[in-house]
Amino acid sequence: MFSLGGILNSLLQLFLFALLGRLILDYVRMFSQSWKPRGVILFIAEFVYGVTDPVMKVARRFIPPLRLGSVAIDLSFIIVFFAVQILAQLTHLIP
Secondary structure, three states: HHHHHHHHHHHHHHHHHHHHHHHHHHHHHOOOOOOOOOHHHHHHHHHHHHHHHHHHHHHHHHHOOOOOOEEOOOHHHHHHHHHHHHHHHHHHHHO
């Protein structure tokens, strides 16, 4: 029998994997700007961005980038990542 906490924890863990996939895809795009996903990678990229974009857009609306001179660092990914990890740990309290 599955518990609600276990199901929520599994969903949050899958979301964490999607966030890690987004991080990898963003870094690949950053270091190789001419790279374009094709085939199975395109399907995976569409899925990862489709799952993570709504949450990241909401986070970016409330969390401004950190300005360091002419450079702006987007902290929303880090905050979302840690918030999801904390929520995943809190699901262990749900029966």
